[in-house]
Amino acid sequence: MLANTILDGDAIVRALHGAFARDASRPELLQLAATKMREAGGPYTGVYMYMLHGDELVLEAFDGRPTEHIRIPVGTGLCGRAVAERRDINVGDVSQADGYLACSLETRSELVVLIRRHEEILGQIDIDSDELHGFDDAEEREVKKVADALAVLL
Ligand code: SME
Numbered sequence: 001m002l003a004n005t006i007l008d009g010d011a012i013v014r015a016l017h018g019a020f021a022r023d024a025s026r027p028e029l030l031q032l033a034a035t036k037m038r039e040a041g042g043p044y045t046g047v048y049m050y051m052l053h054g055d056e057l058v059l060e061a062f063d064g065r066p067t068e069h070i071r072i073p074v075g076t077g078l079c080g081r082a083v084a085e086r087r088d089i090n091v092g093d094v095s096q097a098d099g100y101l102a103c104s105l106e107t108r109s110e111l112v113v114l115i116r117r118h119e120e121i122l123g124q125i126d127i128d129s130d131e132l133h134g135f136d137d138a139e140e141r142e143v144k145k146v147a148d149a150l151a152v153l154l
Helices: 009-021 026-038 077-084 137-153
Strands: 046-053 056-063 071-073 089-091 109-117 120-129
Touching: 009 026, 009 137, 026 046, 026 056, 026 120, 026 137, 056 077, 056 120, 071 077, 077 089, 077 109, 077 120, 109 137, 120 137
Parallel strands: none
Antiparallel strands: 046 056, 046 120, 056 071, 089 109, 109 120
């Protein structure tokens, strides 16, 4: 963990490995990741684990405010765009983002990090923040550690 990051990605990866060793199920691993990330506090307001099923992202676990977006087609919203463009998306100000799907009017910034196993996209970690520019590059790298661990364990 870098001194200036909020999230300790390595600690969450250790917790995921521990749960996996105790035979945690896929829903349990996804919920653990979401809960641990949100526990980091601001800027982690809401953490949503969307997994890819065909051409749709399906919300399989979350921690934070409930969302009406349970299923998101690939190509729709920031979440669907990340899959379509096969890249992580970090939006510092959602009011300026084309095609943004609002979950809460309080949300100011959003980070989407893909869960990839080699070339295959398994899903994504979608994080909403009530803070503008909630996630810098170092913060994003901590989230990616969690995504990369899930890619192996799921
Ligand atoms: N904001 C996302 C939708 C997911 S909810 O915010 C949890 C998007 O633009 O795809």
